[in-house]
Amino acid sequence: MSRLLCRRFAAPRAALFPSRRLPVSVASSRSYATQFDWEDPLGSKNLLTEEELAISETAERYCQERLLPRVLQAYRDEHYDPEILREMGDLGLLGANLKGYGCAGVSDVAGALITRAVERVDSGYRSGMSVQSSLVMGGIYEFGSAEQKEKYLPEMAQGKLLGAFGLTEPNHGSDPGSMETTAREHPTKEGYYLLKGSKTWITNSPIADVLLVWAKLQSTGKIRGFLVDRKDCPAGTLETPKISNKTGLRASITGMIHLEDCPVPKENMFPEVEGLKGPFSCLNGARYGISLGVMGALEDCIARARTYALERKQFKGNPLAKYQLVQKKLADAATDAAYGTLAAVQVGRLKDEGKATPEMISMVKRQNCDRALQGARVLQEIFGGNAVSDEYGIGRHVANLYVTQTYEGQSDIHSLILGRAITGVQAFV
Numbered sequence: 001m002s003r004l005l006c007r008r009f010a011a012p013r014a015a016l017f018p019s020r021r022l023p024v025s026v027a028s029s030r031s032y033a034t035q036f037d038w039e040d041p042l043g044s045k046n047l048l049t050e051e052e053l054a055i056s057e058t059a060e061r062y063c064q065e066r067l068l069p070r071v072l073q074a075y076r077d078e079h080y081d082p083e084i085l086r087e088m089g090d091l092g093l094l095g096a097n098l099k100g101y102g103c104a105g106v107s108d109v110a111g112a113l114i115t116r117a118v119e120r121v122d123s124g125y126r127s128g129m130s131v132q133s134s135l136v137m138g139g140i141y142e143f144g145s146a147e148q149k150e151k152y153l154p155e156m157a158q159g160k161l162l163g164a165f166g167l168t169e170p171n172h173g174s175d176p177g178s179m180e181t182t183a184r185e186h187p188t189k190e191g192y193y194l195l196k197g198s199k200t201w202i203t204n205s206p207i208a209d210v211l212l213v214w215a216k217l218q219s220t221g222k223i224r225g226f227l228v229d230r231k232d233c234p235a236g237t238l239e240t241p242k243i244s245n246k247t248g249l250r251a252s253i254t255g256m257i258h259l260e261d262c263p264v265p266k267e268n269m270f271p272e273v274e275g276l277k278g279p280f281s282c283l284n285g286a287r288y289g290i291s292l293g294v295m296g297a298l299e300d301c302i303a304r305a306r307t308y309a310l311e312r313k314q315f316k317g318n319p320l321a322k323y324q325l326v327q328k329k330l331a332d333a334a335t336d337a338a339y340g341t342l343a344a345v346q347v348g349r350l351k352d353e354g355k356a357t358p359e360m361i362s363m364v365k366r367q368n369c370d371r372a373l374q375g376a377r378v379l380q381e382i383f384g385g386n387a388v389s390d391e392y393g394i395g396r397h398v399a400n401l402y403v404t405q406t407y408e409g410q411s412d413i414h415s416l417i418l419g420r421a422i423t424g425v426q427a428f429v
C-alpha cells in the first residue's frame with residue numbers, strides 16, 4: 001500500500017466526513033492561501049523549478065528594462081534593431097533550450113518562459129527571437145551536419161549571425177507542400193545546386209546572414225533544407241527586400257527572398273531530412289514557444305486594462321473598474337491567460353520528457369493565440385477612444401496578435417490538424 005493511501009485510511013473519521021466542528025489540525029491542513037494573485041490566478045509559478053523561475057525573472061527584467069522603452073518608437077517607425085538579438089545572445093536567451101554550441105541547455109518550459117517575457121513587450125520582438133532560436137538554430141541543431149552545427153550555431157547563439165526561415169511562398173502559405181522553389185544540380189560547377197524561386201512574409205530576411213530555405217530538389221521532387229549564406233551569394237542571385245507598411249508586427253522586420261539561380265554548395269544542404277517533416281519539425285518548437293509567448297501579450301493587456309479601469313472615472317466619479325461589465329471582461333481574459341499558461345506548461349513538460357505530440361502543440365498554439373486575440377480585442381474596449389492612441393499599447397497588441405493567429409499555421413489550419421487526429425479523416429485534400 002502506498003504511503004499516501006496509508007495516510008488516508010489512518011485519517012480520523014472527522015477528516016473524511018467533516019462535521020461543523022473540525023479539529024484545528026484538519027482545518028489548517030485544508031486552509032487556503034489568503035491572497036488571490038490576479039497576475040497568476042491559478043498559481044502556475046508552483047509548477048516551475050527554481051531554475052525556471054530564475055530564468056524567467058532574468059528575461060522579464062531584460063525585457064522590461066531594455067525592450068519596453070524602445071518599442072513605441074520602433075513600432076511607429078517600423079524599425080527593428082538587430083542589436084536586440086546581440087543583447088539577447090549576451091544573456092544566453094537565443095537557442096536557450098539547445099545543448100552545446102554555446103547554448104544554455106535549459107528546459108523547453110524555460111525556453112517558453114523567455115518567449116513569454118519577450119512577447120509581454122511585443123510579439124514582433126518575440127518573432128525575431130523565435131525565428132533565430134527555434135526555426136533556424138533549432139533546424140540546424142536537429143537536421144544539420146556536424147560541420148553545419150559547428151559553423152553556424154555558436155555565432156547564432158551570440159546573435160552575431162542572424163537567421164531567417166523561408167517556407168512560405170507568394171502562391172503557397174498554408175499549403176507549403178505545393179512550393180515552387182527548386183534546387184537543381186549546377187550544370188557546370190560540380191558540388192553546387194542552383195536555387196530558384198521566391199519566398200514571402202519572411203521574418204528577419206532583410207537582415208539575415210544565413211537563410212534556411214526549403215526547396216524541391218529537381219531530381220527527386222523532394223523538399224530539402226538549404227543554408228543560403230548571404231556572403232557567398234554572387235551579386236544578383238539573392239535579394240531580400242523589406243515588406244513595408246505592415247498593419248501588425250511593425251517592430252519586427254519582414255521581407256521576401258528572391259533566388260535567381262543562386263549557387264549553394266551541397267555541403268549547405270541538410271544531409272538527411274526530406275519532405276515536409278523537415279520544416280514542420282522546426283515549426284513544432286516555434287509553435288510551442290508562441291503558445292506561452294502570446295500569454296505574455298495577453299497578460300500585458302490585462303495589466304494595462306486593469307490600471308486604466310481603476311484610474312478612469314465615469315458616472316458619479318466611479319472608476320470603470322466598479323462596473324460589472326468591465327469586471328467580466330477582465331475576469332474572462334484573466335481566466336484565459338491562466339488556463340492557457342497551465343496548458344502550455346503541461347505541454348512543455350511533456351515535450352521535455354519526449355512525450356509531446358505535434359497535435360498537442362497545435363492545440364495550445366491554436367487555443368492560446370485565439371484566446372489572446374479575442375481577449376485583447378475585448379479589453380481594448382475598456383480604453384474607449386484612448387485605445388486609438390498608440391501610447392496606451394493595447395492597439396499594438398491587438399494588431400500583433402492577429403499575426404500570431406495567422407503565422408506558423410493559421411488557427412483554422414490547426415483545427416484541421418486536430419480534426420484529422422480526432423477523426424482519422426484528412427480534410428486538406
Ligand code: TGC
Binds near residue numbers: 130280428
Ligand atoms: P502532411 O501529410 O500532414 O505531412 C507531410 C509530412 O510531414 C510530417 N509532419 C510533421 N513532422 C513533424 N512535425 C509536424 N508537426 C508534422 N506535421 C506533418 C508528416 O508526418 C509527413 O511526413 P512523411 O514522412 O510521411 O512525408 O502534409 P500536408 O501537406 O497534408 O500538411 C497539411 C498541413 C496543413 C498540416 C500543413 O501544410 C501545415 O501545417 N500548414 C501550415 C503552414 C505553416 O505552418 N507555415 C509556417 C511558415 S513559417 C512561419 O510562419 C514562421 S513565422 C515566425 C515568426 O515570425 O515568429
Ligand code: FAD
Binds near residue numbers: 172406413428
Ligand atoms: P493562405 O494559405 O492563403 O490562407 C488564407 C486563409 O484561408 C487562412 O485563414 C487559412 O486558414 C484559410 N485556409 C487555407 N486553406 C484552408 C483549408 N484547406 N481549409 C480551410 N481554410 C483554409 N512564413 C515563413 O515561411 N517564414 C517566416 O518567417 C514568416 N514570417 C511571417 C511574418 C509575418 C508578419 C506574417 C504575416 C507571415 C509570416 N509568414 C512566414 C507566413 C505565414 O506563415 C503565412 O502567412 C501563413 O502560413 C498563412 O499563409 P497565407 O498567408 O498564404 O494564407
